Amino acid sequence: MAVLAGGAVRRPSRFGYWRRWLTAYIFIAPWLLFPLVFIAGAIVLAFYFSLTNYDLLSDPVFVGLDNYKRAMSDESFLHALRNVATYTAVVVPSQTFIGLVMAAILNQKLPWRRFFRVAWYLPCVASSVVTTLIFMWLFLPDGFINAALNFVGIGVRINWLGDEATALPSIMFMNIWATAATFMLIFLAAMQDVPGPIYEAADLDGAGPIRQFFQITIPLMRPAIFLVVLLGTIGCFQLYDQVKIATNGGPNEATLTVTYLIWKEGFRDLNMGYASALGVILFVGIFVVSLVQRRFLDVRPDY
Amino acid sequence: MKLRKSLLAVIALVALIISACGGTAAPAAGTLGPLSGDIRISGWSSSPTEDALLTESINAFMAANPNVKVKWEPIAQDYETVLKTNLAAGTEADVFYADIFWIDSLMKTGKLLALDDLMAKSGVNKSDFVPTLINAFSYQGKTYGIPKDFNTLGLVYNKDLFKAAGVAEPTNDWTWNDLSAAAKKLTSGSVVGLSLPADAARFIPFLWQAGGDLNNINNAAGQAAVDFYTGFEAKDSVSKLPSELGMGWAGEAFEKGKAAMVFEGGWLPADLNNNFKTVNYGVVQMPKGTAAKSNLIFTVSYSISAKTKNPTAAWALANYLTGSDNQSKVLKAGFALPTRTALASQITNANSKAIFDGAPYGKPFNYASANTGKVNDEINKALESVMLKKSSVKDALDKLATTIKPLLQ
Numbered sequence: 001m002a003v004l005a006g007g008a009v010r011r012p013s014r015f016g017y018w019r020r021w022l023t024a025y026i027f028i029a030p031w032l033l034f035p036l037v038f039i040a041g042a043i044v045l046a047f048y049f050s051l052t053n054y055d056l057l058s059d060p061v062f063v064g065l066d067n068y069k070r071a072m073s074d075e076s077f078l079h080a081l082r083n084v085a086t087y088t089a090v091v092v093p094s095q096t097f098i099g100l101v102m103a104a105i106l107n108q109k110l111p112w113r114r115f116f117r118v119a120w121y122l123p124c125v126a127s128s129v130v131t132t133l134i135f136m137w138l139f140l141p142d143g144f145i146n147a148a149l150n151f152v153g154i155g156v157r158i159n160w161l162g163d164e165a166t167a168l169p170s171i172m173f174m175n176i177w178a179t180a181a182t183f184m185l186i187f188l189a190a191m192q193d194v195p196g197p198i199y200e201a202a203d204l205d206g207a208g209p210i211r212q213f214f215q216i217t218i219p220l221m222r223p224a225i226f227l228v229v230l231l232g233t234i235g236c237f238q239l240y241d242q243v244k245i246a247t248n249g250g251p252n253e254a255t256l257t258v259t260y261l262i263w264k265e266g267f268r269d270l271n272m273g274y275a276s277a278l279g280v281i282l283f284v285g286i287f288v289v290s291l292v293q294r295r296f297l298d299v300r301p302d303y
Numbered sequence: 304m305k306l307r308k309s310l311l312a313v314i315a316l317v318a319l320i321i322s323a324c325g326g327t328a329a330p331a332a333g334t335l336g337p338l339s340g341d342i343r344i345s346g347w348s349s350s351p352t353e354d355a356l357l358t359e360s361i362n363a364f365m366a367a368n369p370n371v372k373v374k375w376e377p378i379a380q381d382y383e384t385v386l387k388t389n390l391a392a393g394t395e396a397d398v399f400y401a402d403i404f405w406i407d408s409l410m411k412t413g414k415l416l417a418l419d420d421l422m423a424k425s426g427v428n429k430s431d432f433v434p435t436l437i438n439a440f441s442y443q444g445k446t447y448g449i450p451k452d453f454n455t456l457g458l459v460y461n462k463d464l465f466k467a468a469g470v471a472e473p474t475n476d477w478t479w480n481d482l483s484a485a486a487k488k489l490t491s492g493s494v495v496g497l498s499l500p501a502d503a504a505r506f507i508p509f510l511w512q513a514g515g516d517l518n519n520i521n522n523a524a525g526q527a528a529v530d531f532y533t534g535f536e537a538k539d540s541v542s543k544l545p546s547e548l549g550m551g552w553a554g555e556a557f558e559k560g561k562a563a564m565v566f567e568g569g570w571l572p573a574d575l576n577n578n579f580k581t582v583n584y585g586v587v588q589m590p591k592g593t594a595a596k597s598n599l600i601f602t603v604s605y606s607i608s609a610k611t612k613n614p615t616a617a618w619a620l621a622n623y624l625t626g627s628d629n630q631s632k633v634l635k636a637g638f639a640l641p642t643r644t645a646l647a648s649q650i651t652n653a654n655s656k657a658i659f660d661g662a663p664y665g666k667p668f669n670y671a672s673a674n675t676g677k678v679n680d681e682i683n684k685a686l687e688s689v690m691l692k693k694s695s696v697k698d699a700l701d702k703l704a705t706t707i708k709p710l711l712q
Contacts, residue, residue, distance in 0.1 A: 159547055
C-alpha cells in the first residue's frame, strides 16, 4: 500500500491481476456464499438425507434406496402424483390460452386499454394467501358461487372445497384466475417485440388479422410460449399454498399435492429422509418435463 | 398495574441489596440452595392476556430469586417443528412446553431431564398431581415433565335449542342411547343435533367407551364404536361434518347455532365467553359408553432440556409455575384447569368442573409412537369415508387396521 501511495508506476503484473481477481471475489463473496451454502449446500444435503432415516432428534441412519422404494408403494404419494398430473394437464393449457387471449385483446388499440391492463393484472399483485381466503368464502356451501348459480336458475348447494369431486377443480379454477394475468404480461411483452415490418408485409400480401395472429404472432412468440408453459408447469408441480390454506390436502387426499406431502412428511411427521427423497423425485420430474418441453417447443426465434 | 410493577421492582431491589450485602442469596425454593444464572423458557403464545399472565408469573419468580434471570421466548408458529429443530441444533431453551401428543419421541431419545431427584429435593410428590396427567409424562419410571394444565372433552350443548325442541338438558349420567335420542329430536331445518368431525381427537374416547383399543381397531368393540360415531351422519342424518356445514371446526358450527351439541374441550367455552356471549350453553361430561366411561386428555408439561447448564434454576422455575399459588392464579383468570388435585375444590364453575372431572377416568392423547400425526390421518380418512357413505364400517376398519399396524410399532 505504502509503495502505491508513494506513486509507484502501475503496470500490469501477475500480482496485480490476482489482486484484482481477489478484490472482485471479495466484493461478490456475500452473494456467492449465500447461494452456495443455502441453495447448493441444501440441495446436496437433501440428496444425502434422501438416503437416510432422519427425524431431527437422532442422527441420520443410512438406509440406501429404501426411501425411494417406499415412495413407489406409498399410496398417498401415488395419489399426489395423479392429482398433480391432472392439475397440470388442465391448468397449464388453460392459463396459457387465457393469458394469450388476454394479451391479444390488450395488444389492440382499444378504448380503456390502460384500465384493463391494470385491472386484469391485479389478481397477480394480491398475495396468494389473501386470494385463497377470499375464494374459500366464495366457495362456501352458502357462499357467493352457489348463490350466483341459484340466481341464474341452477339450484345447487355444492360444498366446493369439501367434496372430493369438486375440491381439485375448485383449486384449479382459483389458480388459473390468479396466474393467467402474469402470463398475459409475458405474452404482451413478446407480442410487442414482434417486428412491425413483418405485419406490414403480411398486410401487403393480403393476410387478415386472424391469419396474421396464427401465422405470424404465434410462431414468433414460441420462446415466450415455451417460457410460459415451462413456468406454468413448474408452478403446477409446486402447488402448495392454496392447498395448505384451503383444504389441507383433503377431503380424502383429493387435493393432496407432492409439495404438500413433502411438507407433511418433513415438517409435521419429521421424516426428513423420506421427505428429501420425495423432493429429489419431484426435482427429477420437473427436470425431465422441462427437457421434453424444450424439445417440442423450439425456443430459437425465427427472425 | 403500574404500582404493582414498581412494587415488584422495589422488592427485587431490596432482595438484591440484602443478598449482595449478606453475601448469601436467600434460598427461595425449598432446599434447592441459592439459585443463580440465566434461564430461557419457551412455549407457544395462546393470547395476549395469557402471555401477560405468564410474564407476570415469571417476574414474580425473578423477584423471589433475584440472581436468576429468566427470558421468555415464545414460538409463534409450528411449535413442535421449531422445538425439534432447536433440539437437533442444540439451541433449545432450558425450560419448554411439551405436548403429550408428541413428548414420547423426546423422552425416548434422551432429550429431556429426569426430574425425580429435583422433585424430591423440593418436596414435590407425584401424588400431588392428578395421576393420569403426571403419569402421562413418565417414561420407564422417570418423570420428564410437570403438567402445566390440561383439557378433556365435554358435551357442549345449546340450552336454547334444547328448550325449543322440548328435550331435557343432558346430565353427567347420560348414556350413548340418550345422546342418540336427543340428537334425533334436536335435528330440524338447518340445525343438526350434533356435529361430529372426522377427527381422531374426537372419536378416540368413543372407541375407549366401547371397550375398544387402537391396536385392534377392527374388532367387535372397534366396529361398534365406529358404527355409533359415524351412524349419526351416515345412518340417522342427525350430524354433519363441520366442513359440510361450511364451518372450519365443530366449535364454530356450535357457536353459529348450526349444531345443538358438540364434543369439545375448555377452549370452546373460553371462546364462547369471549366472542359469542349470546349463546346460552352448558357443558356436561361425555356420555357413558357401552363398556365404560372414558375421555381423552390433552395436556402440556413444563419440561427441562437434558443439556441445560442450570438444572436447579430451571427446575425451580418449572416448579414455581406449576406450584399451587401460580396454578390457582391461572385458574382464577379463567384460562386453564389446574393439574394439582388439591386445587380441585377451587373450581366453582360447573362447566369447568365437567371438563376437570374427565381427567380421572380419561386417557392421554398419545399413541406412544413416532407416527402420531400419520395414525390420526388414517383414522380421519376411515371415519370420513364411512360418514360420507363411501365405505362400510367393516371395510374401512379392516383397511385402517392394516395401515396403522406398522405405524404404531
